[in-house]
Structures are given as structure tokens and as C-alpha cells.
Amino acid sequence: MSYAFQAEGLVKSFKETRALDGVDLAARTGTVLGLLGPNGSGKTTTVRVLATLLRPDAGRALVGGLDVVRQAPAVRAQIGLTGQYAAVDEMLTGFENLLMIGRLLGLSRPDARKRAAELLERFALTEAGGRAAGTFSGGMRRRLDLAASLVGRPQVLFLDEPTTGLDPHSRNELWEIVRGLVGEGVTVLLTTQYLEEADQLADEIVVIDKGRVIAGGTPDALKAQVGGQVLELRPQRAEQLELVYGVVASLAGTGTEMTPNGLVSAPVRDVALMPAVVARLEQAGLVVSELSLRGSSLDEVFLTLTGHRTAVTDETEPGVDAGSEAATVKAGV
């Protein structure tokens, strides 16, 4: 089997903190590997090791068959990196940012200009291309950042929390772009805090916590392990809790539960469950004051896998943006 990148037993400590404690992962060529974990779990550190920015204390990593430590310059020629915070030069225009990268990659001036114009076009930035990147919106900046990492047509792309802090529309745009790239044969390592994002984009997911891989597999396998969507209902009259439970249980089957705080919850195995429940409740004359369908959040994944909630600790690495917890988009409907 051919891997675009792979890591074995990566260990990295910063002072007293062990950021990576033996991380193994691998991605087949032309696939997306989702690296899922909360803040401080070691996602960014993993990316920085694979992108040759950090030397691991132990373990090895290969990108395109090349060792990230011993053959770092050759690895750099194959990769694109888009950081957690948009690493574009705010004082250059969008065009100049891309021109600079092209020139650094050894393109002639005309070729670098052509490539920059091409990428601006592709990312719908042509109009804004003449403005300083500092004036761009968050979504535009991420697109420019991604464009900058694509100037050299990399075979492997590292996307470190590419949608953190983006509004849902910009996030969907970015997802489409990533799908397009994968369609062209690019292999992607995507780190994210959002189960939904990993579910949407990744062929395989690796879940890490405290620098260790705690689970891995396809999104479906992982969801089966931790549970998919959950339907929750609250009867308007508390004494009807058992009646409502009876209706839901007859449709949803095993796993339907009554919670002490007056909710009925049921695992959703079929998209037709919710309309069926609504129709049946209406027939029975039962009124619910609350009806919701929600996906498993990362928090629930962690609770299931580790028995503890996501530990909110800041990345200890220097230069990591502490503000990345902002705008958590819950996986939901």
C-alpha cells in the first residue's frame, strides 16, 4: 500500500509538557486523513513535525517516502501548509502574496504572475487581489492562505484547523475547495476540533488526546463506535413522559431512554425516524414542547472514548493562537 505520509511513534516535548506521546498515523495517496482532537491534544504539533517545522524528539515521519528530518528540503518541495491562523502577509496584496511564493519556489517572474492570477481566479479573489490582505474578511484570508499553499502544486497538503472561526458559509466554501483538491489526487491531512468536519471530508479519522492516538477508522466506523445522531423530546406535560417514551421506543427501538430531567432520547438509525415520531405523537394527541435532532459532538466522542470530557488546555507550543476556541460550530442539524 502506498502512503502519501506516515508517522511512527512521534514524541515531542516542550519543557515539561509532552505534546506528542507516540503518535502513529498514515494516509493513502489521494485521501483525506482527519486528525480530530480538542485544543492542546497535539494536532498542531503533529502537523508541524510533518511539515518539517519541528524536529521530533523520537519517532519518524515520512512524506512522499522522504524523511522529514533528514530530507527536510526535499519534503518541503512536496508539501503545502495552511496554518491555524492565516499565514498571509497582511501588508502585501493578495496578488503579491502569491507572487512572492511563486518566486520563492523558483518560478520566473512571468510564470509566477500567471500562477498567482490563476489561483486568485480559482479562489474567487481576482477582484480583491489588488488589495492588501489585511483588509480581507476571514473567509477570504483563509482562501488566500490556501491558495498560497497551492502555488507549488503540492502533493501533500496540511490543513491545520482551516475552518476555525469561519462562518458556516465560508466553511462550506472551504470544504468544497478541499474536495476539489482531493479529486485532483492531492493527499490532505486535516486537523479539526469538529466531528462534523472530519465526517464531511475525511476518508479516515484519527482521534488524538493528550498527544496519544485514542481511536481511528472511517467516519462511519467511528460514529458507530460513539453513536450517531440523537433525537430528543420533552413532553409538554411531565406526566406524559412514559406515554411519549412508549411511542418513540416503538419506532426507534433499543437505546431509547427517559432521562431524569424529563427528556426522551433515542438514537437515530434512519432519517425517517423524526417525521414518523412526529406523525405518531400527533395521532396519539401528545404534545411535546421540545423536539431536537443533534449529532454527537466531539465532547461526546471523547466522553465515549476516554471517559473524560475534552480537557480545555492551551497548546503549549510557542506561537500557537490561543483564540482558536472561538466560534465553536457544534455538529448538529
Add this chain to the structure above:
Amino acid sequence: MATATLTAPTAPAGRVGLLAGLQHTATLTWRNLVQIKHNPMELMDLSVQPIMFLLLFTYVFGGQMSGSTHAYLQFALAGIMVQNGLFATLTTAVGLNSDIQKGVFDRLRSLPIARSAPLAGRVAADLGKQVWSMLLMLGLGLALGFRPDGVAGVVGAVALMVVFALAMSWMMVLVGMVAENAEKVQMLGFVVMFPLTFSSSAFVSVSSMPGWLQAWVKVNPVTSLVDAMRALLVGGPVQGPVVHTLLWAAAIAVVFFPLALRAYQRRS
């Protein structure tokens, strides 16, 4: 997961050649200079600040210090240029620090370019800005009645300032690497550069100062630099202060170049 033992073929490490390295440095120098176009504040730093210092010192202090603004300008231009030039070395630290904080530095380091290019490009661009500011001050000085001793002296003075600024750059690279943020770097500018440049022969004759201060002023490298620049610009004993200044520059570079490189490589 990756269960197969990882083996990398012994492909060439792909080191970057000297010519390509120079090309990378040139591109990053361009990048640091073209920023000015989109950042009027930086143009202020480079142009308005030197002009302002020159005008304020000449017209506010001139009459009191030397009896006439013209005589003071003749005396103080070297000092004003040195003060401005030393403050300007802080741009290296601020620029590098902001590149690190914003992630631009990581982007550059993830590219297959010469390791030295991000540093060299920054330092080269900042030296270019130094020369621009100095020419601006010399031009304005000339317009206001400053009369240098000769062209060779002016060229020598500019060159000496560039050499000294280059040595200082490595200290600033270190500061930029280890500082938490750009604001801290600016603070350093005020608490170190202000006393350092004022407690020198830059603006007044040393003999007017109290004895204990004179003792410090005489060993302050800024005094050597100012004396050398002044001698080159308007005449006086040149050799002693120039040699002193070059020795200081060499000493600063010998100490801070390795420290700066070590800090840089520790990030690699």
C-alpha cells in the same frame, strides 16, 4: 495505521544552492520593501520621523545650545542620524517578531528555500530603509544649511552607519526571536535606545555633563559612532573614533550573530 517499518530511500537531501539562496533573499527583500506601499505608517517611521527629529532638534534646541540653529545643525546632524538609525534597527526585531506571531514565518520555513533567506531578506530590506532615512536627513540638512566637509566623508559616514546597523541587526534578530510580542520590542526601544542614544555625544558636548555621566558617555559605543560620523561629515579626528566604532560593531556581531542564529535554528 502505519504498521510497516518506515524506510526512506537515500534520495539527495536537496540542499539549496548559493545562487538560488541569493534569489530567495532578493525576493524576500522585495517583500519587506513592497510592504511600505500598503502601510503608510511605515512610511511615517521611515520619513516623517527623521524629518521631525531633525527639525525639532535644530529649531527647538539649536539656539540655546550653540547660539544659532545653523551652528547646532552643523554639530548635531551626525547625532540625530545616529539616534534615528539606532531606533530604526528595532524594525528588524518588530518585523521578525510579527512574522513569527502571524505564522508568516512558518509558511516561509515550510518552503524549499534557503534557511538563511528569511533572515537575510529582512536584514537587507531594513538596511535599505536605513540608507533611505539617512539620505532624507542629509538632503533636508543640506537644504537647511548643513555643509559637509566633502562627498567622501558623507559616503564614509553613511557606510559606517550601515556597518554598525548591520551588527546591531543580529541583536535585533535575537530580540525578535525571543520577544513575546511586538509591543514588548517597542518597549525595549524606549527603555534601552532612549538612554543609550541620549547619554552620548550625539546632541551636546560631553564636557557640559557631570563627571560620573562623562565616564559612561566616553565608553558608550554610541559616542564612538557619533564622533566618527561627525568627523566624517564636518571634519575632525577621524581614525580613532572610526576604529573604535568598527571594533564595537565587530564585538556586537561576534556576540549576537551566533546567539541569533542559534535562536533561529532552534525554531527550525
